Amino acid sequence: MLELAILGLLKEQELHGYELKKRLTEALGAFSSVSFGSLYPALARLEAAGAVRAVVAAADPGDDAPPPAVPMTGSIAGEAAAFRARRPATRPPRPSRTRKVYAITDRGEALFEELLEAESVSADDDRAFTLKLAFCRHLPPERRLGLFERRRALLVERLAKARTSIRSRKERMDMYTQSLVDHGTESTERDISWLDRLIAIERQGGDPS
Amino acid sequence: MLELAILGLLKEQELHGYELKKRLTEALGAFSSVSFGSLYPALARLEAAGAVRAVVAAADPGDDAPPPAVPMTGSIAGEAAAFRARRPATRPPRPSRTRKVYAITDRGEALFEELLEAESVSADDDRAFTLKLAFCRHLPPERRLGLFERRRALLVERLAKARTSIRSRKERMDMYTQSLVDHGTESTERDISWLDRLIAIERQGGDPS
DNA sequence: ATGTCGATATATCGGTCCGATATGTCGGCA
DNA sequence: TGCCGACATATCGGACCGATATATCGACAT
Numbered sequence: 235m236l237e238l239a240i241l242g243l244l245k246e247q248e249l250h251g252y253e254l255k256k257r258l259t260e261a262l263g264a265f266s267s268v269s270f271g272s273l274y275p276a277l278a279r280l281e282a283a284g285a286v287r288a289v290v291a292a293a294d295p296g297d298d299a300p301p302p303a304v305p306m307t308g309s310i311a312g313e314a315a316a317f318r319a320r321r322p323a324t325r326p327p328r329p330s331r332t333r334k335v336y337a338i339t340d341r342g343e344a345l346f347e348e349l350l351e352a353e354s355v356s357a358d359d360d361r362a363f364t365l366k367l368a369f370c371r372h373l374p375p376e377r378r379l380g381l382f383e384r385r386r387a388l389l390v391e392r393l394a395k396a397r398t399s400i401r402s403r404k405e406r407m408d409m410y411t412q413s414l415v416d417h418g419t420e421s422t423e424r425d426i427s428w429l430d431r432l433i434a435i436e437r438q439g440g441d442p443s
Numbered sequence: 444m445l446e447l448a449i450l451g452l453l454k455e456q457e458l459h460g461y462e463l464k465k466r467l468t469e470a471l472g473a474f475s476s477v478s479f480g481s482l483y484p485a486l487a488r489l490e491a492a493g494a495v496r497a498v499v500a501a502a503d504p505g506d507d508a509p510p511p512a513v514p515m516t517g518s519i520a521g522e523a524a525a526f527r528a529r530r531p532a533t534r535p536p537r538p539s540r541t542r543k544v545y546a547i548t549d550r551g552e553a554l555f556e557e558l559l560e561a562e563s564v565s566a567d568d569d570r571a572f573t574l575k576l577a578f579c580r581h582l583p584p585e586r587r588l589g590l591f592e593r594r595r596a597l598l599v600e601r602l603a604k605a606r607t608s609i610r611s612r613k614e615r616m617d618m619y620t621q622s623l624v625d626h627g628t629e630s631t632e633r634d635i636s637w638l639d640r641l642i643a644i645e646r647q648g649g650d651p652s
Numbered sequence: 653a654t655g656t657c658g659a660t661a662t663a664t665c666g667g668t669c670c671g672a673t674a675t676g677t678c679g680g681c682a
Numbered sequence: 683t684g685c686c687g688a689c690a691t692a693t694c695g696g697a698c699c700g701a702t703a704t705a706t707c708g709a710c711a712t
Contacts, residue, residue: 272669
């Protein structure tokens with residue numbers, strides 16, 4: 235599930251672990267903070283599976299030569315450049331030499347597609363869908379639509395189960411649990427409406443933003 | 444985090460693992476399905492810590508004596524009784540003899556209070572709060588209020604971080620990610636309003652349902 | 653009787669993820 | 683010079699999950 239996120243980011247540019255983590259934590263809002271304890275093992279798994287490869291190894295002492303396409307801590311240099319304008323400009327925060335920059339491989343591209351479509355009926359399905367949505371632009375339109383509709387069906391089913399469960403037990407719940415369940419039901423309803431909007435946009439094919 | 448739920452249920456009545464699982468999965472709606480793979484280890488941990496104790500051991504062949512307070516698979520017998528009315532009534536689904544019924548101890552009660560108030564700043568904080576809310580009726584009112592207010596503060600902070608993050612990166616997000624983040628922001632706002640309602644009710648001390 | 657099926661019930665295994673922690677490099681500053 | 687904070691990789695223990703194994707029991711058909 236984390237593999238999906240890593241592959242999705244590497245699809246756009248080569249990155250090293252630390253930068254990957256920063257993007258993951260800041261990109262998906264203030265929630266779902268990816269930790270190093272899962273990121274590095276996931277990278278190792280992906281490398282073992284041949285889905286990514288290390289582009290720049292550890293020690294590379296003679297790198298007076300301009301570091302090539304590899305963007306290093308590029309985003310920081312880009313975003314924060316304005317704030318550090320007083321510095322002598324020749325200071326893209328010179329990275330430590332012990333970094334490992336990863337690139338996605340063809341196997342990785344295939345795995346990415348596979349993960350994007352994987353049925354994951356479980357509790358972490360919510361997190362998984364969030365991740366999938368963040369990268370579904372790489373999907374052909376009809377598969378994207380399928381993804382949305384499967385998600386919608388899952389939420390509708392969940393809602394139905396919750397409703398029957400409530401009807402049979404409402405009087406036995408204290409007010410806090412009742413409020414909790416009601417709020418959860420409302421949230422699910424809003425999630426479904428949101429998906430309906432996404433699906434409608436998708437059907438009339440395009441981005442009428 | 445699962446310990447909290449187990450202790451909360453055992454606080455009300457003695458239960459065995461299977462029944463515990465059923466209540467957990469059906470009680471907290473159709474989401475957050477607790478699995479045996481976490482339930483039984485959690486029970487073992489709690490027993491090792493002296494927070495629960497096994498009340499009825501495995502084999503108990505001579506139980507022609509009416510099984511006492513222990514409600515066995517009581518909920519099923521209760522709810523499904525109507526559907527099995529054709530049966531000769533003398534059939535509370537006679538349980539297998541290999542069950543282990545657990546009861547909460549004094550140490551368990553203390554642990555329960557402790558877990559209810561524990562600060563858990565992390566990603567699973569959402570699940571944890573849901574669980575806490577489901578059992579917060581056991582808390583004295585002022586602590587319950589504190590629980591709500593800490594949660595509210597956390598959400599407000601999360602919202603603020605999300606907003607600044609959005610402002611600095613909105614133009615670089617594709618429409619799906621934008622929609623995702625917007626929807627997440629709205630959901631968090633609604634969560635805060637919901638908490639405000641709970642807090643208001645709590646402050647004027649009582650259940651004006 | 654026998655056999656199979658589904659519900660009940662406990663338990664373990666492998667794997668993923670997380671938080672905490674260790675280790676080390678580097679630039680800035682007192 | 684020495685220290686601090688940001689950068690960067692990595693490991694460890696623990697919690698949780700999904701899948702699976704095992705066994706008992708009642709129901710129902712053969």
